[in-house]
Amino acid sequence: MRNVKSSSLLTLVAASIVALSACLVPGELRAQERGVHRYARIAVNGRVVYAQVEGSQVRELDGDLFNAPRPTERVHDLAEVKLLAPVTPSKVIAVGRNFESHLQGRPRPPEPGLFAKFPSSIVGPGDDIIRPEGATNLHYEGELVLVIGRRAHQVSREDALSYVFGVTAGNDLSERDWQANDLQWFRAKASDTFSPLGPIIVTGVDPDDLLIETRVNGELRQSERSSDLIYDVAEIISYVTRYVTLEPGDVIYTGTPQTTMPLDDGDVVDIEVEHVGVLRNTVRSGS
Numbered sequence: 623m624r625n626v627k628s629s630s631l632l633t634l635v636a637a638s639i640v641a642l643s644a645c646l647v648p649g650e651l652r653a654q655e656r657g658v659h660r661y662a663r664i665a666v667n668g669r670v671v672y673a674q675v676e677g678s679q680v681r682e683l684d685g686d687l688f689n690a691p692r693p694t695e696r697v698h699d700l701a702e703v704k705l706l707a708p709v710t711p712s713k714v715i716a717v718g719r720n721f722e723s724h725l726q727g728r729p730r731p732p733e734p735g736l737f738a739k740f741p742s743s744i745v746g747p748g749d750d751i752i753r754p755e756g757a758t759n760l761h762y763e764g765e766l767v768l769v770i771g772r773r774a775h776q777v778s779r780e781d782a783l784s785y786v787f788g789v790t791a792g793n794d795l796s797e798r799d800w801q802a803n804d805l806q807w808f809r810a811k812a813s814d815t816f817s818p819l820g821p822i823i824v825t826g827v828d829p830d831d832l833l834i835e836t837r838v839n840g841e842l843r844q845s846e847r848s849s850d851l852i853y854d855v856a857e858i859i860s861y862v863t864r865y866v867t868l869e870p871g872d873v874i875y876t877g878t879p880q881t882t883m884p885l886d887d888g889d890v891v892d893i894e895v896e897h898v899g900v901l902r903n904t905v906r907s908g909s
């Protein structure tokens with residue numbers, strides 16, 4: 623009888639493991655079915671091209687990244703190419719105060735709080751963040767960034783996710799004193815180098831459930847999942863496109879979690895988004 627009981631217990635344990643595995647596996651399968659691909663924009667042999675990341679190699683693509691690009695036979699080791707910011711958007715839109723953990727007692731915004739950053743503020747992985755003269759309170763903001771895949775105008779919440787090409791990581795650098803005192807966030811949020819982006823775009827993952835982490839000099843500073851966004855990805859896209867038409871390659875920084883701290887010259891900032899990898903930039907003085 624005891625043997626039967628222990629055998630039943632073993633069966634139960636085994637069944638639990640199988641059930642747990644079943645819980646984990648379908649997510650992966652679904653992601654594969656939806657087409658998980660990794661794309662980079664690279665500089666190689668004096669040219670700038672889009673490429674598909676295949677393990678430790680990159681395969682150059684011909685044509686438009688957002689319209690059935692064609693794989694070529696030109697393949698390079700990742701170590702031999704320079705990764706650039708993965709897109710060159712016409713618009714960089716950002717959402718403020720989009721995590722409860724970032725509000726710090728402030729009220730929830732009644733609508734998504736949008737602002738604009740200049741495309742000229744984008745830098746790629748490995749590039750320096752240049753701290754302009756007088757920027758004495760410059761903070762990191764680790765964020766999930768959406769990359770739009772097709773023209774989006776007055777998109778419904780139900781259709782919104784089909785306009786997302788993929789996701790990447792971003793750092794929404796913010797000079798807090800300028801943010802508090804200037805008429806607009808012109809320099810506080812959009813000075814040159816204030817929008818690091820990359821290192822790659824990943825497609826076919828659920829943008830509403832990705833871990834976002836920030837490390838400064840290796841020390842964990844922010845860690846939260848995009849499932850905690852106050853306005854989720856569909857709501858953001860639907861809201862933005864009521865007012866602004868989005869084009870392929872446009873990007874939306876979706877908001878930063880928790881608290882932020884000032885950066886010093888020489889600080890190494892890593893923004894990591896699950897499945898995307900690590901976006902690393904170093905702060906340098908611009909004066």
Ligand code: MG
Binds near residue numbers: 717765875878
């Ligand atoms: Mg932000």
